[in-house]
Amino acid sequence: MERRNLFRAAAAASLVTAAAPSAASAAPAAFDQDDPRFALAVLPDTQYLFDADSSDPAPLKETFNYLLQQRADDNIAFLTHLGDVTEHGTEQEIVLAGQTFTKIDGKLPYSVLAGNHDINGSLDDQRGPSAYLSVFGPSRFERSRSFLGASPDGYNSAHLLSAAGRTWLILALDWRISDKGLAWASSIMAAHRVPTIVTTHDLAFADDSGKASLSGNGQRLWDKLIKDNDQIFLTLNGHYWPPGRTTLQNAEGNDVHVHITNYQDRYYGGAAMIRLYHFDLGRNRIDVETFAPWFLARDPAKRTPLEAETIELTSDVDRFSLEFDFDARFPVAKPAPRPAAQVVDRHTAAYWRFDQAGQSTADGATVRDLSGQGNHLTVRRLANSTPETLTLSTEHHVGAPAHASLRFDGGKGPDRGAILQTAANAPLNSAKFLGGYTIEAFVKLPEPFIGDHAWMGILSWEGRAGDAGKHSGWSDLEPTCSLNISGERFLQYVLYSEVGDHNPTSWSHALPTGVWQHLAVVNDGKRSIVHVNGSKIARNPTQPAQGIATVGRPFTIGATSFDLKYGQGFYGWIGDVRITARALRPAQFLPGGRYR
Known part of the structure; x- marks a missing residue:
């Protein structure tokens, strides 16, 4: 992780230089799908940045700038938002959020799912039309290479990634997925037997020590979807704070890592803080870090005390490493020998x-x-x-x-x-x-x-x-x-x-x-x-x-x-x-x- 800290010091200086090129004007950075190291970016509840007449999308714009600028260096494969994009789910808030997300459309694959503040939280994914669905529904992702499809109701989506020489599945599930939605998710996994990450808004909560437990909705998801699908190895959710994590064993006796990521209780509503999951298949590790690009971009000499203390989170639920033997958990067919004629010219x-x-x-x-x-x-x-x-x-x-x-x-x-x-x-x-x-x-x-x-x-x-x-x-x-x-x-x-x-x-x-x-x-x-x-x-x-x-x-x-x-x-x-x-x-x- 020291590499990240060193880079940040340099990045902070470069980002305040007037002559530095804008990430928004630069061509999309390259992503190497064969590199055994890649990153998944996780963006939790941004609702306080899209809150009626107090909305301020600037922190999220800077987060998107950072992801585009650093995509090649960190080999960032994908961004997943964990729901509660907005505070009230009004058309005004949703449209402003949608306009902000255009910064990464076509440049960085991503998923968004509905949290209880984005829609009528008393209904499940069969709720029908909404401002959220019109802006962040399937039509937004149809041209993305990673987009696999959505449930008929439009509130659940699936995304296939090619990274580290493997295929990965990300399920972005509604705040309250219905039995129909669960059946759809199961059918997607049956058709794509690959390592799977489940993202949703409400799955687990944590105590003050960071120990996570399944919520009521989380227990339903565990019993009806996660427990019996061994390909699911990681779940990510927001909604609750403080952040936390735990490891559960599925029906096969294998680990499922359950992580809560939410910083809306932090200064400036979390300031669009992100978490990067650095997958390293060469070392069989996932290294996790949490930081705020908006504060990172500020001149260190001009950061306020609250900005300085929130720029990076280093507790053991915000910055940690997981040992994970990918080949043992998800064996892949090894390539056959190649004849000399294929490598001689x-x-x-x-x-x-x-x-x-x-x-x-x-x-x-x-x-x-x-x-x-x-x-x-x-x-x-x-x-x-x-x-x-x-x-x-x-x-x-x-x-x-x-x-x-x-x-x-x-x-x-x-x-x-x-x-x-x-x-x-x-x-x-x-x-x-x-x-x-x-x-x-x-x-x-x-x-x-x-x-x-x-x-x-x-x-x-x-x-x-x-x-x-x-x-x-x-x-x-x-x-x-x-x-x-x-x-x-x-x-x-x-x-x-x-x-x-x-x-x-x-x-x-x-x-x-x-x-x-x-x-x-x-x-x-x-x-x-x-x-x-x-x-x-x-x-x-x-x-x-x-x-x-x-x-x-x-x-x-x-x-x-x-x-x-x-x-x-x-x-x-x-x-x-x-x-x-x-x-x-x-x-x-x-x-x-x-x-x-």
């Missing part, structure tokens, strides 16, 4: 995978280059390493074309490990890649990570930098190009470029253990950018980097040499490795958008 300089029939890991065994360029690898163990130093494995990254890998059990001396090298006359040995290149590899570090494996190599071109006439780096005896892992498990890409005596070195964050990672070095003929799981790392130097200063010696997988000697082998798994003679976009990387 005329630009492919080399491609190795370890699922070929009869593949051996014995010394002298060959791993064929499937690019057709003739850069075949030969297996060699270092010094007196045992057969167990290199073995075949069925472990693989979910996005890897081949469902196989090599398990390396290398370590620091005496020369423990194994390497795979190209032959002395392989074209790759002298390739310079002056026009750019992309080097990709799938890597997994063991859990637990035992022993000292500092500076172990993943892959490299053999050869002394000094022999290539390069003297700008740490040592003339190190190779001209290598991908390594430091003692802190930071990924290090070391390059001596062919043009000029440059030694730009990239550094990643600490790589996790026990999890497959896709690594990619992309060079456009001018500089190198390293990506981990499709995300650009921070420490990419701006130094020029044109070509690779190869000296005709072998390309190596499984270690990095020093002074042409190998003193340490790789420890972990290495899957498919591909080298392309041009810069690729992340969408063209081997995982094809799958990074979990």
